[in-house]
Amino acid sequence: MVTDRYARQVLHWGAEKQKIIEESSLLIAGVGGLGATVSQLLVRAGIGRLFLVDDGRLDWPDLNRQTLYGENDVGRAKLPLAKERLNQINSATEIVEMQGRIDESFQVPKAIDGVADCLDNYQSRFALYNGLATGTYFVHGGLDGDHGQLLTLVAGESQAFGTIFAGAVQPQGSIPVTPDNVVIIAGLMANELFSVLWKTPKLLNRCLVISLADFHISFLDV
Amino acid sequence: MIQIQFFSLIRMLLKQDAAEIPWEAGDTVQSVLEKTQAKIVTPFLHKLLDEQGEPHTGTIIMVNRKNILHLQGLQTPVADKDVLAFFPPGAGG
Numbered sequence: 001m002v003t004d005r006y007a008r009q010v011l012h013w014g015a016e017k018q019k020i021i022e023e024s025s026l027l028i029a030g031v032g033g034l035g036a037t038v039s040q041l042l043v044r045a046g047i048g049r050l051f052l053v054d055d056g057r058l059d060w061p062d063l064n065r066q067t068l069y070g071e072n073d074v075g076r077a078k079l080p081l082a083k084e085r086l087n088q089i090n091s092a093t094e095i096v097e098m099q100g101r102i103d104e105s106f107q108v109p110k111a112i113d114g115v116a117d118c119l120d121n122y123q124s125r126f127a128l129y130n131g132l133a134t135g136t137y138f139v140h141g142g143l144d145g146d147h148g149q150l151l152t153l154v155a156g157e158s159q160a161f162g163t164i165f166a167g168a169v170q171p172q173g174s175i176p177v178t179p180d181n182v183v184i185i186a187g188l189m190a191n192e193l194f195s196v197l198w199k200t201p202k203l204l205n206r207c208l209v210i211s212l213a214d215f216h217i218s219f220l221d222v
Numbered sequence: 223m224i225q226i227q228f229f230s231l232i233r234m235l236l237k238q239d240a241a242e243i244p245w246e247a248g249d250t251v252q253s254v255l256e257k258t259q260a261k262i263v264t265p266f267l268h269k270l271l272d273e274q275g276e277p278h279t280g281t282i283i284m285v286n287r288k289n290i291l292h293l294q295g296l297q298t299p300v301a302d303k304d305v306l307a308f309f310p311p312g313a314g315g
Contacts, residue, residue, distance in 0.1 A: 033314070033315055034315045118315050119315050120314055121315075122313060142314060144312030145312075147234075159288075163292060164282070164289060166291045167281075167289065168279070168311055171280070175312070209230055211233065218227075218229060220309055221287055
């Protein structure tokens with residue numbers, strides 16, 4: 001491995017935090033809009049291992065925001081593509097593919113340091129959270145148009161995700177999502193995931209609500 | 223006083239992120255909602271309640287961090303200094 005590839009970020013967060021990142025494992029649930037960028041940022045930072053879950057194939061409307069893929073990938077399964085692209089970015093990260101849709105039967109891998117909820121529907125989010133071992137960090141991200149939110153929970157200690165978001169239903173049809181808004185929320189998720197790995201989450205039981213229409217930020221304690 | 227917090231699309235619609243409503247004995251989420259609507263010119267109840275007057279799916283209503291669907295819904299009692307939050311989360315990813 002090139003020894004100075006992390007030099008610029010180590011200048012910022014230091015060697016000790018870098019070492020933690022390199023020794024950590026995260027589950028990325030979904031490698032679509034949020035997941036493609038979240039996983040990419042984690043890999044660029046030198047995360048030790050990523051478990052990726054997805055069951056989708058790339059379609060043309062995905063290309064506006066799913067930053068790991070291009071035109072030649074349309075029609076192909078996202079999961080092996082994501083692994084291929086992430087390996088090209090940083091071969092030091094171990095990428096573990098978990099093909100399939102997240103439902104109540106999903107087995108969350110053991111020995112992970114946290115989960116990034118990059119899913120696009122509540123049913124899968126509820127199932128994912130319900131499958132977590134007590135003490136597992138869960139970083140949720142979601143958005144709709146100009147509006148997005150992030151929230152960190154600890155399974156078994158925080159209010160359950162399904163309890164907080166009870167009544168939230170999936171809108172009919174496609175949800176409006178733009179390249180910039182998705183990447184902004186994904187970047188904030190990556191930022192929070194690093195903090196989770198360092199055991200200093202900023203959004204534990206605190207939902208960050210962002211309106212990009214007017215750059216308004218607020219917090220909802222849960 | 224009862225603290226009201228508006229998030230996301232509700233905040234944008236009302237052009238304000240908070241309101242205060244004087245507390246009265248017997249207040250519930252529903253009565254606080256009605257008093258809030260009376261105080262705010264912009265109609266917003268239709269964003270929170272369906273045609274039957276029930277909480278609109280998609281908007282989370284919380285009292286002191288608890289989703290009212292786990293309490294007594296719109297009939298959840300509200301005490302002085304309670305915090306009500308109205309939050310329509312984004313589902314996409």
